[in-house]
Every structure is written in C-alpha cells, then in structure tokens.
Amino acid sequence: MKISILKAGLLTTVQDMGRYGYLSQAVPISGAMDQLAHRLANKAVGNDDDLATIEFTYADASFKAETDLLLAYFGDGAFLVDHDQVMPAEKPLFIRAGSVIKLINNPVGIRIYLAIAGGWEVPEVMGSKSTFLAAGFGGFNGRALKKGDVLSNNLCLAKVSEAIFKQLKNNQLSYPNWRISRESLIPENRHTIRVVLANEINWFDATSIISFLTKTYQIDKRSNRMGYHLNGKALVRKVKKELLSTAVTPGIIQVTGSGDLVILMADCQTTGGYPRIAHVAAVDLPLCAQLKPGDEIRFSEISRDEAEELYLEREHDLSLITTAIGLKYLNL
Amino acid sequence: MTEESPYFTPDYSVNIYGLNEQSVTVEFGTVISEEILQLITSYNRVLMQNPFPGLITTVPAYCTLTVFFDPLLVHTSNLPGETCFDKVSYFLNHIKQSESRQAINKPVEIIIPVCYGGSFGADIETVAKINQLSIAEVIERHSSMQYIVYMIGFVPGFAYMGGMDASLQTPRKQVPDATIPAGSVGIAGMQTGIYPIETPGGWQIIGRTPLKMFDVNRAEPSLLKGGNLVRFRAINIDEFNTYGKQ
Numbered sequence: 001m002k003i004s005i006l007k008a009g010l011l012t013t014v015q016d017m018g019r020y021g022y023l024s025q026a027v028p029i030s031g032a033m034d035q036l037a038h039r040l041a042n043k044a045v046g047n048d049d050d051l052a053t054i055e056f057t058y059a060d061a062s063f064k065a066e067t068d069l070l071l072a073y074f075g076d077g078a079f080l081v082d083h084d085q086v087m088p089a090e091k092p093l094f095i096r097a098g099s100v101i102k103l104i105n106n107p108v109g110i111r112i113y114l115a116i117a118g119g120w121e122v123p124e125v126m127g128s129k130s131t132f133l134a135a136g137f138g139g140f141n142g143r144a145l146k147k148g149d150v151l152s153n154n155l156c157l158a159k160v161s162e163a164i165f166k167q168l169k170n171n172q173l174s175y176p177n178w179r180i181s182r183e184s185l186i187p188e189n190r191h192t193i194r195v196v197l198a199n200e201i202n203w204f205d206a207t208s209i210i211s212f213l214t215k216t217y218q219i220d221k222r223s224n225r226m227g228y229h230l231n232g233k234a235l236v237r238k239v240k241k242e243l244l245s246t247a248v249t250p251g252i253i254q255v256t257g258s259g260d261l262v263i264l265m266a267d268c269q270t271t272g273g274y275p276r277i278a279h280v281a282a283v284d285l286p287l288c289a290q291l292k293p294g295d296e297i298r299f300s301e302i303s304r305d306e307a308e309e310l311y312l313e314r315e316h317d318l319s320l321i322t323t324a325i326g327l328k329y330l331n332l
Numbered sequence: 333m334t335e336e337s338p339y340f341t342p343d344y345s346v347n348i349y350g351l352n353e354q355s356v357t358v359e360f361g362t363v364i365s366e367e368i369l370q371l372i373t374s375y376n377r378v379l380m381q382n383p384f385p386g387l388i389t390t391v392p393a394y395c396t397l398t399v400f401f402d403p404l405l406v407h408t409s410n411l412p413g414e415t416c417f418d419k420v421s422y423f424l425n426h427i428k429q430s431e432s433r434q435a436i437n438k439p440v441e442i443i444i445p446v447c448y449g450g451s452f453g454a455d456i457e458t459v460a461k462i463n464q465l466s467i468a469e470v471i472e473r474h475s476s477m478q479y480i481v482y483m484i485g486f487v488p489g490f491a492y493m494g495g496m497d498a499s500l501q502t503p504r505k506q507v508p509d510a511t512i513p514a515g516s517v518g519i520a521g522m523q524t525g526i527y528p529i530e531t532p533g534g535w536q537i538i539g540r541t542p543l544k545m546f547d548v549n550r551a552e553p554s555l556l557k558g559g560n561l562v563r564f565r566a567i568n569i570d571e572f573n574t575y576g577k578q
Contacts, residue, residue, distance in 0.1 A: 020400060023391045025546075025554035026484045125548055135488050135529045137548045199349040199357070244364065245485055245492065247391040247398035251352050271393055271485030282353040304350050305415055308403065311353040315404055 001116055001153040002066040008146050009061030009103065011225075014120055014139035015113075017050045018266070019128035026270045029250060030130040030138065033225060033266050034111050034289035036314075037074035040180050041115035043321055044072035045092050046160030046329070051119025052129040054145070056112050059103040066150070069095040070117035070165045074182055076109020076290045091179040094168035109290030117161035118153035132267060133225070163329035178328070180321055185314065186287060194284045195253065195299045196307045200243065200275035204255070208235040212277055213301055217261060221293045225267040228291065234259030235277065248272040251280040251288075263288055281307040283314045348421045354388075356420050357398045364394050364494065369482055372397050373559045375427060384423045385409040392558045393483045394492070399424065439480075441561040444526065444541050446475070446517050447572040452540035459502045459519055459536050470538065471566050473497040479524065479562040489528035489546030489554035493562060496524045508534035515540045517564070528554070542567075542575035 005012070015038065018031030032038030032055055039049040059078035071093045073080055080087040081102045087093050089112075095101065103112070122129050122140050131139025140149060157165070168174060201209065217232035235255050248254070252264045254274035263280060264272075265288070280288055281302060291297065302310075347359040358375070361368045372392050379390065379399070386405030391398040403416045411419035448471045449456045460470045479495040486492075496519070504520045509532060512518070516527045518535030527533060528545035545555045556562065567575070 020388050022488070022553065023389055023400065024484060024558070025488060025552070026486060026490055027488045027553070126553065134531070135546075196350070196352075199351075244362070244394040244396075245483065246393040246396045247351065247355070247357060249352055249355055249398075249400075269486055270391060271483065279352045304417060308353050308415055308417065311403055312407060 001069050001118070003063045003069065003116075003151055004066055005145050005147055005149045005151070006062040006064055006100065007060065008144065008149075009056055009058065011055075011057040012061060012145040013055050013131040013133070014052050014122050014129055014145075014151075015055045015131060015266075016052045016129045019126055019130055019132070019138070021127045023247070023270050027126060027135075028132060028267050028270055030132045030225075030267050031128070032113060032130075032289075034075055034113065034286045036185065036286035037111070037182065037289075038113045038115075039318060040090070040182055040321070041072045041074040041113040042119070043318075043325060044074070044090065044180055045070050045115050045117045046158045046162075046164050046325065047115060047117065047119055048158070049318075051115070051154070052122060052139075053116075054114040054120060054151070056103060056114065058110060059105040062100060062102040065095045065097055065099045065101065067097050068169070069093075069097075070161065070168070071095060071114060073112050073114045074180075075112035076106050077111040078103035078106050080114075088175060088179065090182055091175050092164045092168065094165070094171070094174040096174075110292045111289060116153040117165060118155060118157045121152050121154045134267065160326055160329050167329075185317060187284075190287050190290070191295065191297045192300050193287060193297050194281040194302045194307070194310075195278035196281060196302060196304050198252070198276035198278050200239075201277060203237050203239040203241075203275045204277060205236050205238040208233075208237075208259075209277075211235065212261075213299055216296045216298055219291050219293050219295045219297070223291075223293055225265055227265050227268055228263040228288065230261040230263065230297075232261070235261070237275070243273050243275050245271045245273040248276070249279075251282065251285045252276050253278045253280065265289070281310060283307075283310045346425065348424055350417050351398055353416070354403055355398055355400045356417065356424065357396050358424050359396050361395045364482065366480060366494075368395055369480070369559060378427055379424075382427075384411060384420065393485065439559055439561050440557075441478070441563060442556065444517075444543060444562060444564050445567040445571065445575060446539040446541050446564045447567050447569055448474070448517075448539035450569070452572075453517070453538040455505075455518075455536035456538040459500060459538055462502050463499055465499065470500060473500055474519075474524065474538065475564040475566045477563075479564075481556050481558055481560040481562060483558050484554055484556065487527075487529055487531050489556065491525060491545075491554075491556040491560075491562070493524055494522075496522055498522065500524075502536045504534040505536065508532050509537075512537060513540065515542065515545065517541060540572070542572050 015032040018029040136142040217230040220229035222229040386402040388400040406416040413419040479493040520535040
C-alpha cells in the first residue's frame with residue numbers, strides 16, 4: 001500500500017509511541033502527541049499500538065492513494081474527504097487506488113492520526129520511528145512530510161488486518177458498521193484537565209496554588225510539540241531556591257521564572273530546572289494534545305493513586321478493544 | 333529451609349517522589365557533588381543489573397535518578413505494595429548500599445580536540461576581556477583542567493560538566509544566538525559545555541570540536557556519559573579540517 005503527499009499541511013510527521021531507550025542521553029521521547037488517538041487508529045486497522053502513524057496538524061493537506069489502502073483515522077484536527085464525501089473517523093476505511101483524499105478542518109481540535117494496515121514503513125532510529133524535528137532524526141528522513149513524498153506500509157500484515165481488508169474489498173460500502181468510540185474513553189468536559197500535584201508544590205504560596213486549581217488558563221500561541229505556554233494568573237513562589245536540573249517528562253507543568261505555566265509535551269527536553277507544580281494525569285494528556293491556541297482550560301486535582309487507577313483502567317479498556325476486534329475477525 | 337529475602341535494608345536514605353504514572357524520581361541530595369554523582373552512578377548500575385519487572389530506563393541528573401517503568405508490568409508483579417508507586421518505591425528503597433557503593437571501574441577520560449577562537453569561537457575575546465586574560469591564557473586555562481560530566485540534558489548529547497577554572501567564569505549572553513553550530517564549545521557562568529547539534533543558545537562560544545558529540549548512527553549516540561572525565565586539547569585549524577580524515 002502506498003500514498004503520495006499532494007499537500008503536506010502545517011506540520012505532518014510520522015510518529016509512534018515514542019523513544020524511551022536514550023532518555024539518559026537527552027534524546028526526547030517524542031511520539032504521537034495524542035497517544036490515545038494514535039493507538040486507536042492502529043487498533044482500527046488491526047495493527048499493534050506501537051506501529052507508526054502519520055500525525056497531521058490541522059487540515060489543509062491531501063494525499064493520493066497510489067494503491068488500494070486500508071486506513072483509519074482518529075483525532076479532532078480534520079475530517080478525511082474522498083470525492084466530497086466525508087469518510088467516517090474511528091473505523092477502518094477501504095480506499096481505492098487513484099482516490100484523492102483531502103483533509104478538511106474540524107474546529108474541535110488540532111491533530112489527527114492516520115494509520116495504515118501494517119504501519120507506515122520508515123527506518124527505526126534508536127528504537128523508534130518517531131520524528132524528532134529539532135535534531136532532524138527519525139520518521140521520514142528526520143523531517144516533516146513535504147509535497148511529493150511517497151510513503152508505503154510494512155507489507156507484513158497482522159491476520160486481523162488481512163481479514164478486515166478482505167471483508168471491505170468485497171463490500172459495497174468501503175467501511176464496516178462498527179466503530180471504536182473514542183468519546184466513551186475520554187471525559188465529556190475536554191477542557192478540565194486532571195492533574196496530580198508535583199514535588200515542588202510547597203515552593204508556591206497558598207494563593208497561587210488555589211489560583212492554579214480554580215482559575216482559567218488559555219493556551220498561548222507559543223505552543224508546539226515541545227510544550228504549551230499558558231496565559232493566566234502568574235504564580236508566586238515562596239521558596240526562592242534554585243532547582244538543580246532533573247528529569248522531566250511530557251505532562252509535567254513547569255513554572256518559569258516569571259511565574260508562567262508551561263505544559264511539557266511529546267518533544268520536551270529530558271531534563272529541566274524549573275520547579276514543577278503538577279503533572280497532567282496520563283489519561284488526560286491526549287486531551288491536551290488536541291488543544292489549540294486560544295482554548296481555555298482549568299485544572300482539577302486528583303491524587304497520585306487515582307491517576308494510577310485511571311491509567312490502569314484506561315489500559316484495561318484499550319486491551320478489551322483489541323480483544324473485541326480480534327474476536328470479530330478471527331473467531332478466536 | 334527459609335527463603336532468603338531478595339530485599340535489603342539500606343543504610344543510607346533517599347527521597348522518592350512520583351514524577352508521573354510511569355516514573356519516579358530518587359533524590360540523593362540537594363547539592364552538586366562528586367560524591368553524589370558517584371553514588372547515583374553506582375546505584376544506577378546496580379539497578380540496571382538487577383531490574384525490577386517492568387523497568388524501562390533511567391535518567392541520571394545532578395542529584396536524582398529518575399526511573400521509568402511500565403505500570404502494567406509493575407502492577408502484576410509480586411513486589412510488595414498496593415500501588416505501582418509503592419511497589420517501585422519499595423524496590424528502590426531496598427537496593428543494597430554495599431552493592432551500590434561497590435568499587436566503580438576507573439572513570440573513562442575522553443580527550444576532546446578543540447580549535448579555539450577565530451570564527452569557531454567568536455566570543456573568546458569577551459571571555460578574555462571580562463576575566464582580564466589574554467586569549468592564549470583563556471585557551472591555556474580551559475585546556476589544562478580535567479572536567480567531570482555530571483549529566484546529559486537540554487538537547488541530545490549535551491553534557492553538563494563541572495571543574496572549570498574559576499578565572500574563566502563569564503555570564504551568558506543577554507540575547508541568545510539564533511543558531512549555534514554543532515561542536516561549539518561554550519562557557520556560561522561556571523559551566524563549560526559543547527553543543528552536540530545546531531540549536532539556539534546563550535553561551536559564550538570559545539571554539540569548536542571536530543568530534544561528533546552526538547551521532548544517531550553510533551550504537552551509543554552520545555559521546556559523553558554521566559561520570560566521564562573530559563579534557564580539552566587545543567588544535568589548530570589544519571588539524572581541525574583534517575581531523576578523522578587521514
């Protein structure tokens with residue numbers, strides 16, 4: 001299966017679940033910003049979660065099917081359109097060779113993940129197919145996709161992918177009647193972000209901590225795959241000592257010297273020296289990945305144990321989805 | 333027959349806090365010191381040689397070692413504790429000190445050739461002027477010390493080193509440079525470092541090394557690791573241009 005990029009869009013990169021093996025050499029995790037959408041897109045075409053998908057930022061992109069394709073997309077940045085017909089998200093799509101697929105704007109979010117049966121085939125760099133733009137490695141030649149790029153899948157398909165492909169190929173409709181409901185996995189209010197207070201919480205004065213947990217913060221224009229700057233009430237420190245650089249990871253909320261908040265995202269540095277007020281619960285980090293400049297959010301506190309429980313529940317739900325799709329197609 | 337407990341009671345104390353659902357940080361102190369660096373290095377080695385179920389990787393820093401793990405594997409392991417945090421903390425709290433303090437191999441010394449000044453080190457005059465030294469003295473002092481790598485952070489392969497001659501201390505630039513070429517050697521305050529990849533930065537640049545400090549095609553991409561010893565060796569432009577090409 002093969003596509004060629006006709007229009008690349010604002011920022012289009014190949015990503016997977018990230019690069020964990022070289023954190024001690026300051027190689028960031030990278031990977032899909034919205035790990036949930038990435039994993040569900042893979043599941044919908046019968047892939048393992050960690051195969052590479054394409055992360056599109058906003059719409060304004062298009063590609064051509066050079067062969068018949070089995071695709072799926074998840075996320076809120078765009079809708080796929082084939083001959084003016086919107087292709088439904090959250091389910092496998094059979095697309096005939098020659099089709100030109102356009103992305104049109106979905107105002108809800110910012111990113112979609114396009115999975116192909118077998119996963120997009122790019123070389124593994126340091127154990128991952130994720131693109132890290134700042135250092136120019138990983139993904140497709142270490143860069144964002146451009147017009148004219150041709151991407152293929154890995155030809156080795158899982159049995160489930162083969163079964164879905166065969167079923168849809170002989171179907172009138174190019175997609176099945178089932179879909180994976182992403183909204184059943186995420187909270188209804190996508191602008192309340194659950195957080196766990198961090199180690200340096202007591203470095204901030206009580207009023208600031210209350211502000212952090214009650215006031216509205218707005219995503220600033222200076223927001224990208226490395227992190228989101230937030231506009232809102234600046235926090236005041238009561239402990240003025242310096243934090244010696246120590247490991248940080250996506251989801252951590254740092255407080256800069258001027259008291260501003262920065263949520264670290266997929267491409268963030270591996271170490272940092274700003275005190276941390278909280279970290280975004282892992283289950284809500286995908287919500288952050290869909291936020292765009294101007295969006296307003298609030299933080300709500302949960303305990304470390306609750307965050308862990310939510311994480312394990314989410315993983316359990318995700319494994320049930322894989323099992324269900326397997327049962328449907330393989331009569332396991 | 334009694335089974336020997338796989339856990340030990342440590343005779344030093346660490347503070348452990350959760351970083352997120354899949355990582356915890358072990359804090360060994362709050363100041364930069366070679367003793368803490370060595371403790372972290374040996375603790376890390378023992379942990380990597382005797383991993384707990386679900387251990388993914390570790391990130392050493394000045395005073396901390398952060399441990400990444402797969403919560404699903406920790407959750408189903410039979411480590412004592414209710415939560416993943418408890419289970420991992422229990423394990424990390426009971427790494428035997430006698431093991432973690434066992435003699436470390438002699439630290440590796442790495443020689444870094446540097447072509448000082450000129451277009452490779454446009455800020456060497458600033459460093460000289462601020463410290464009332466000649467350019468030759470800056471080069472002499474910078475290349476005569478032995479440095480120690482405390483940690484790798486900021487960008488891939490960037491080493492935070494200690495041990496610079498205090499007479500070279502120079503503040504960062506007020507306005508950072510938009511691009512600093514890979515291999516640039518700089519000074520910021522009491523620190524010296526080498527930019528492994530092209531990036532914006534505010535350090536005073538005094539020279540450039542022909543070595544690739546970070547190379548994705550190597551099995552170990554970063555040339556330097558925490559705990560390494562470093563010396564700079566002054567080379568001229570001809571040596572720079574032909575370095576590694578003979």
